[in-house]
Amino acid sequence: xxxxxxxxxxxxxxxxxxxxxxxxxxxxxxxxxxxxxxxxxxxxxxxxxxxxxxxxxxxxxxxxxxxxxxxxxxxxxxxxxxxxxxxxxxxxxxxxxxxxxxxxxxxxxxxxxxxxxxxxxxxxxxxxxxxxxxxxxxxxxxxxxxxxxxxxxxxxxxxxxxxxxxxxxxxxxxxxxxxxxxxxxxxxxxxxxxxxxxxxxxxxxxxxxxxxxxxxxxxxxxxxxxxxxxxxxxxxxxxxxxxxxxxxxxxxxxxxxxxxxxxxxxxxxxxxxxxxxxxxxxxxxxxxxxxxxxxxxxxxxxxxxxxxxxxxxxxxxxxxxxxxxxxxxxxxxxxxx
Amino acid sequence: xxxxxxxxxxxxxxxxxxxxxxxxxxxxxxxxxxxxxxxxxxxxxxxxxxxxxxxxxxxxxxxxxxxxxxxxxxxxxxxxxxxxxxxxxxxxxxxxxxxxxxxxxxxxxxxxxxxxxxxxxxxxxxxxxxxxxxxxxxxxxxxxxxxxxxxxxxxxxxxxxxxxxxxxxxxxxxxxxxxxxxxxxxxxxxxxxxxxxxx
Numbered sequence: 001x002x003x004x005x006x007x008x009x010x011x012x013x014x015x016x017x018x019x020x021x022x023x024x025x026x027x028x029x030x031x032x033x034x035x036x037x038x039x040x041x042x043x044x045x046x047x048x049x050x051x052x053x054x055x056x057x058x059x060x061x062x063x064x065x066x067x068x069x070x071x072x073x074x075x076x077x078x079x080x081x082x083x084x085x086x087x088x089x090x091x092x093x094x095x096x097x098x099x100x101x102x103x104x105x106x107x108x109x110x111x112x113x114x115x116x117x118x119x120x121x122x123x124x125x126x127x128x129x130x131x132x133x134x135x136x137x138x139x140x141x142x143x144x145x146x147x148x149x150x151x152x153x154x155x156x157x158x159x160x161x162x163x164x165x166x167x168x169x170x171x172x173x174x175x176x177x178x179x180x181x182x183x184x185x186x187x188x189x190x191x192x193x194x195x196x197x198x199x200x201x202x203x204x205x206x207x208x209x210x211x212x213x214x215x216x217x218x219x220x221x222x223x224x225x226x227x228x229x230x231x232x233x234x235x236x237x238x239x240x241x242x243x244x245x246x247x248x249x250x251x252x253x254x255x256x257x258x259x260x261x262x263x264x265x266x267x268x269x270x271x272x273x274x275x276x277x278x279x280x281x282x283x284x285x286x287x288x289x290x291x292x293x294x295x296x297x298x299x300x301x302x303x304x305x306x307x308x309x310x311x312x313x314x315x316x317x318x319x320x321x322x323x324x325x326x327x328x329x330x331x332x333x334x335x336x337x
Numbered sequence: 338x339x340x341x342x343x344x345x346x347x348x349x350x351x352x353x354x355x356x357x358x359x360x361x362x363x364x365x366x367x368x369x370x371x372x373x374x375x376x377x378x379x380x381x382x383x384x385x386x387x388x389x390x391x392x393x394x395x396x397x398x399x400x401x402x403x404x405x406x407x408x409x410x411x412x413x414x415x416x417x418x419x420x421x422x423x424x425x426x427x428x429x430x431x432x433x434x435x436x437x438x439x440x441x442x443x444x445x446x447x448x449x450x451x452x453x454x455x456x457x458x459x460x461x462x463x464x465x466x467x468x469x470x471x472x473x474x475x476x477x478x479x480x481x482x483x484x485x486x487x488x489x490x491x492x493x494x495x496x497x498x499x500x501x502x503x504x505x506x507x508x509x510x511x512x513x514x515x516x517x518x519x520x521x522x523x524x525x526x527x528x529x530x531x532x533x534x535x536x
Binding site (some may be wrong): 004010012014024027034035037038039040041042043044045046047048049050051053056057061062064065067068069070072073090180182193222 | 353355356358359362363364366367368370371375384388391392396402408412434441446448449450452454455458459462467468479490492496509510511513514515527
C-alpha cells in the first residue's frame with residue numbers, strides 16, 4: 001500500500017474536504033500510516049528549516065533579539081529591579097528637560113505571548129523644530145546633539161545596559177564607551193551599532209543617502225532586510241555614504257569632516273552643493289520657506305561657509321555669485337531669475 | 338542555513354559577544370521560524386519561541402566548546418519549546434475559541450513533534466546529511482521548495498510565476514521530500530522505509 005502519496009497530498013493540502021476527513025479517520029485507526037505520517041511531517045519541517053535560501057532575519061526581529069540579550073546580560077550581572085527602575089526615572093527626568101515638543105507617545109504593544117522579560121515599551125519622541133538645535137543627555141552618559149527638523153525616539157526601557165534609539169534627521173553623537181553593551185542607532189533605512197564613539201549621522205528623509213562621519217571609535221553597519229552591508233566597519237576621519245536606492249555603502253576617505261560636523265559649532269560649510277540642496281539646509285537652519293521659481297537655478301552650485309549671517313545676508317551673497325532676484329514675503333522667500 | 342561555524346565564532350559565542358549572537362541570529366532565525374511554524378501554524382508565536390531559544394543558547398554559553406553544533410542545539414531547543422507550547426494549548430484552547438479543524442491539526446502536529454522521528458531528525462549527523470541532500474536537489478526543485486516556504490506562495494502562484502502547471506509544482510515538492518528520504522534512509526526506522534523504497 002502506498003501511504004506516501006496520500007500523506008504528501010494531505011501535507012500539500014490538495015485533498016478535498018471529504019478526502020481529508022477520510023484521511024484523518026484512517027490516521028486514527030491505522031498505526032502504520034500514523035507513524036509514516038509523523039515521519040513525513042517531521043521531515044518536511046526539518047527540510048524547511050535547513051534549506052539554504054539566502055534569507056536573513058528582519059531588522060526588527062534582530063533588534064528585538066539584541067534588546068532582550070542585553071536585558072538578560074544585565075540580569076545576570078545581578079542588577080536589581082530597583083536599580084533598573086531608578087535608571088528609568090533618571091532617564092525620564094534627564095530626557096524630559098531638553099524636550100521641546102513631546103510629539104507623541106506611541107504605545108507599543110509587545111506581540112509576545114510567552115516573554116517574561118519584556119512587557120510594555122513606550123517611546124518618547126523628541127522633535128527639534130526648524131531653526132533650533134538641542135542637546136540630549138542619556139542615562140548611560142551618551143550625549144546627542146540634535147540638529148533642526150529631526151525626530152528622536154527613545155524607548156522607556158533605555159538603560160546603560162540597554163542602549164538604543166531611533167532617529168530621522170541629523171545628530172552628532174558622543175556615545176559613552178562600553179564594549180559590553182552595544183549602542184544601537186536605528187534610522188528609517190539602516191542601523192548602526194556603536195561601542196564608544198563620536199560621529200555625525202545625517203539621515204534626513206529627502207536625502208538619497210545616509211551619511212555617517214566618524215571622528216573617533218568604531219561604527220559597525222548593521223544592514224537591513226535584504227541588504228548585506230553587515231559587518232562593515234568605519235575608520236575615524238572617514239565618511240560612510242549609504243545610498244537608499246541602490247542599497248550600497250561606500251566609504252569616502254577624503255571628505256572634509258567640517259562639512260559634516262560644522263553645524264555643531266553653528267557653522268554651515270558647503271562645497272559644490274546645489275542650490276536645491278542648500279535650500280533644504282537653509283530652511284532648517286533659519287526656519288524659513290524658500291521657493292525657487294526657476295528650475296535651472298536649483299542646479300547652480302555653491303561653495304562657502306555661513307556663521308552668524310542673517311538669512312538676508314546669505315541670500316544676497318548667493319545672488320551676487322549667480323544673479324537672481326530675491327523677494328522677502330512674510331512667510332516665504334522667493335528666488336527668481 | 339550555514340552548517341559549519343568556525344572555531345572563532347564558537348569561541349565568540351562562548352565569550353558572549355553581541356556581534357557573534359547577532360550574526361548567528363541573522364542567519365539561522367528564518368529557518369528555525371519556518372521549522373516551528375510548520376507545527377505551530379502561527380508565525381508570531383514561532384518567532385517568539387525562536388527568540389527564546391537563542392536567549393537560552395546565551396544562558397548556556399559556558400557549554401559551547403569546539404565540537405558544539407550550534408544549529409542542532411537551536412533546533413532541539415525550538416522543538417522542546419514548541420512541544421511545551423502545544424502541550425499547554427489544550428488548556429488555553431477553551432478560552433481562545435479555536436476552530437475544531439485548526440485544533441485537530443495542532444493536535445496532530447503535537448503528536449508528530451512528540452514522535453521519535455522528530456527527535457531523530459535533529460541529531461547532528463542527520464541534520465548535516467539532510468542539508469547535503471537538499472544541496473543536491475535539482476535547481477528547479479529547490480527553487481520551488483524555497484518559493485513555497487519563504488514567500489508563502491500557494492502552488493498556484495508558484496505555477497504562474499514559473500509558467501508551469503500546478504501539478505508540476507506538486508511533483509517537484511514531492512520529489513524534494515523523496516530525495517531527502519532516500520538520503521536519510523539508513524537513519525530512519527526500517528519500518529518507515531518500506532513504502533518509500535517502492536516509490
